[in-house]
Amino acid sequence: MTCARTVLWGVILAVAAAPSFAADDPGGAVSVYDGGAKTNPATWECTAGHTIRKHNLTIDSGAQSYMFAMSGCMDPSHGDQHPSSEGTFGMPTPTRANWYAGGFLQVLVNGVNATLYQTERTRVLETGDRGSFQTIWAHPDAEVGIRLLMLPGGNHVLVDLAWTPTTEGAIETLALSMTCYPSYFTTANQRVGDRHCQTPGADEAEPNTLELIPAEDTWLYYYDTVFDVERGEGDGPCALLMDNSVVDNGKVYIGGYAVRTVLNLKPEAGRMRLGLYDFAGLTNAQARDYLTEHADADLAELLSVDFRPLPVQQLDVAALTEEVTGLLADAREDGEILKPKVDGLLADVVDLQAKAADGDWDAEAQLSNVIRNSSDVLWKLRAFAVLNQ
Numbered sequence: 001m002t003c004a005r006t007v008l009w010g011v012i013l014a015v016a017a018a019p020s021f022a023a024d025d026p027g028g029a030v031s032v033y034d035g036g037a038k039t040n041p042a043t044w045e046c047t048a049g050h051t052i053r054k055h056n057l058t059i060d061s062g063a064q065s066y067m068f069a070m071s072g073c074m075d076p077s078h079g080d081q082h083p084s085s086e087g088t089f090g091m092p093t094p095t096r097a098n099w100y101a102g103g104f105l106q107v108l109v110n111g112v113n114a115t116l117y118q119t120e121r122t123r124v125l126e127t128g129d130r131g132s133f134q135t136i137w138a139h140p141d142a143e144v145g146i147r148l149l150m151l152p153g154g155n156h157v158l159v160d161l162a163w164t165p166t167t168e169g170a171i172e173t174l175a176l177s178m179t180c181y182p183s184y185f186t187t188a189n190q191r192v193g194d195r196h197c198q199t200p201g202a203d204e205a206e207p208n209t210l211e212l213i214p215a216e217d218t219w220l221y222y223y224d225t226v227f228d229v230e231r232g233e234g235d236g237p238c239a240l241l242m243d244n245s246v247v248d249n250g251k252v253y254i255g256g257y258a259v260r261t262v263l264n265l266k267p268e269a270g271r272m273r274l275g276l277y278d279f280a281g282l283t284n285a286q287a288r289d290y291l292t293e294h295a296d297a298d299l300a301e302l303l304s305v306d307f308r309p310l311p312v313q314q315l316d317v318a319a320l321t322e323e324v325t326g327l328l329a330d331a332r333e334d335g336e337i338l339k340p341k342v343d344g345l346l347a348d349v350v351d352l353q354a355k356a357a358d359g360d361w362d363a364e365a366q367l368s369n370v371i372r373n374s375s376d377v378l379w380k381l382r383a384f385a386v387l388n389q
Ligand SMILES: [Zn+2]
Pocket: 042, 046, 047, 050, 051, 073, 074, 075, 078
């Protein structure tokens, strides 16, 4: 028995030392880094004396890395809103230009931006085989959630945006407003560029408004002919991929500085999928060639991808229960010690899975974490089962 115990702890230590799930695996194809929420005294973001909350998360596909920055003022004088002068949901890398670092996204529910509301419900969903995180905003008229996902080797971020009215009929209008500064901050640097927005069928230059054709416009390409990497100027262009079936109408306001895309969506659709590209380092021609060749395939992938975390997709509760029951029996008296923990784990999985299946994104994120974190206790149980046979 002593000998068996020594072997047992050897097995457990070996198992514990090995990366047991993807979150700990630095060799995973896609990594997600959660910088955590931090606060600082307001300077440019809001009134002096107020406190700003910032939360950055980075997804790295191995080929490209995107950071997302959420920020907002926590001062009670703003009520439920958390404003920040430059915006509340930004993309600081690969470049601060393109999809604007300070804030590029507004989700306008009945004309009021949902991204102004709380961002405490931010969670990493998966990291390893794929990488994603989500955040949920509690707008008074709708709960709005966003999931951002990268696939291994991907050059863009796949986005799932979902909205649920707080009461039936509460959402009268739903629009996205997205701001980019293609390739370079022209005006801030006292330079003049030549902004363009190109769609599959049109190309419009500044200063102008491009009216979108929802039936045809699945991608929008934003570039500047002056600030082209080919000419040794700027960072490279950017683009947007979209599920046009959800778009009622849209316009791109092409200014000499900011380029703003406004999409009026069908509120009843409940969700929309988007793709975000920052072509940092690419010439305009390279980015255009990429979109011409790959936008259709990227759209097909965007529309078919399952945004649920892989551990949730692969979960088979019946099989897990059966396996655990067998292992507990095989582990004999050692199994008895682990049984309360294992029973609690199974109860959590069943409860969270039911909520997730009902569309509860918080529960789905928790379920993903519970499954990933369960590997430790399951490895111990397997080791006990083997050694007690
Ligand atoms: Zn403030």
